[in-house]
Amino acid sequence: MYLHLTIELLSGFMGLFIITKILGKTQFSQVTPFDFISSIFLGELVGSAIYDEKATVLTMLYSLFLWGVLMVAMKILGQKSLKIRGLIDGNPSVVIRNGMIIRKELKKNRINIHDLMYLLRLANVFSVREVEYAILEPNGNISVLKKSNYETVKRQDLNLTLKPVSLPTTLITDGEIIWDNLKGVGFDKKWLEMQIQSHGINQVKDVLYAEWKENEGIYIVPYS
The missing domain is CATH 3.30.240.20 (bsu07140 like domains)
Incomplete structure (x- = not known):
C-alpha cells in the first residue's frame, strides 16, 4: 500500500513539475482566470488519482499527459491568434x-x-x-x-515647501448621496445641488461619481 502510494505521489509530482516547466514562467500577478482554474483542476486531477484505489499510476500519468497537451495547445494557439488569446486570457x-x-x-x-x-x-x-x-x-x-x-515629483527636488496631504471624500456614487461623508466635510444637500448645477447637471441621480478634496474643491463625473 505504502509503496503504491509513494509511486503515485512521485509520479504526480514529476508530472506536475514537467507540465509547469513546459507551460513556461508566469508571475503570480500575471495569472489569468483561465490559468487559475486550470491549476485547480490539475491539482484536483492528481489528488483524485492518488486517493482513488481504482486509479492506477498509468491512468494518472495519461490524465496528466492529456491535460498537459491541451494546455500547451491552448498556449500555442493563443500565441498565434490574437482572437483566441483574447478568448482564453481576456482583453484589457x-x-x-x-x-x-x-x-x-x-x-x-x-x-x-x-x-x-x-x-x-x-x-x-x-x-x-x-x-x-x-x-x-x-x-x-x-x-x-x-x-x-x-505626475510624481519630489518637492525637495524643486526646493518647495511641504504642504499637508488630504484624502478625497466621496460625496456621490451611482447617483446616490453619501450623507455621512457630506456632513463630515461640513456641507449640506443644498450646497451639493448648487455645485452639481454649476457643472451643467440637473439632478443628483445624473451623477455617476463626485468627490470633495481640500484645496481642490469638488470633482464631478456625470453619467455618460
Whole structure:
C-alpha cells in the first residue's frame, strides 16, 4: 500500500513539475482566470488519482499527459491568434479615458464605482481626478496613467515647501448621496445641488461619481 502510494505521489509530482516547466514562467500577478482554474483542476486531477484505489499510476500519468497537451495547445494557439488569446486570457479594458470614467466598460466587466476606487487605491491613486487613463488588465489589476500635473515629483527636488496631504471624500456614487461623508466635510444637500448645477447637471441621480478634496474643491463625473 505504502509503496503504491509513494509511486503515485512521485509520479504526480514529476508530472506536475514537467507540465509547469513546459507551460513556461508566469508571475503570480500575471495569472489569468483561465490559468487559475486550470491549476485547480490539475491539482484536483492528481489528488483524485492518488486517493482513488481504482486509479492506477498509468491512468494518472495519461490524465496528466492529456491535460498537459491541451494546455500547451491552448498556449500555442493563443500565441498565434490574437482572437483566441483574447478568448482564453481576456482583453484589457479602458475604464477611464481622457479623465472620463467609461461606465459601459465598468458594466461589461461587472465592477462598480466602489470596486474601481479600490483598484485605484491599490495603484496608489486616491482621487479619480488624477487619472488620465486607467486600464483594467485581464488578471484583475489596474494600470494607471496619471495626468501630467499629477505626475510624481519630489518637492525637495524643486526646493518647495511641504504642504499637508488630504484624502478625497466621496460625496456621490451611482447617483446616490453619501450623507455621512457630506456632513463630515461640513456641507449640506443644498450646497451639493448648487455645485452639481454649476457643472451643467440637473439632478443628483445624473451623477455617476463626485468627490470633495481640500484645496481642490469638488470633482464631478456625470453619467455618460
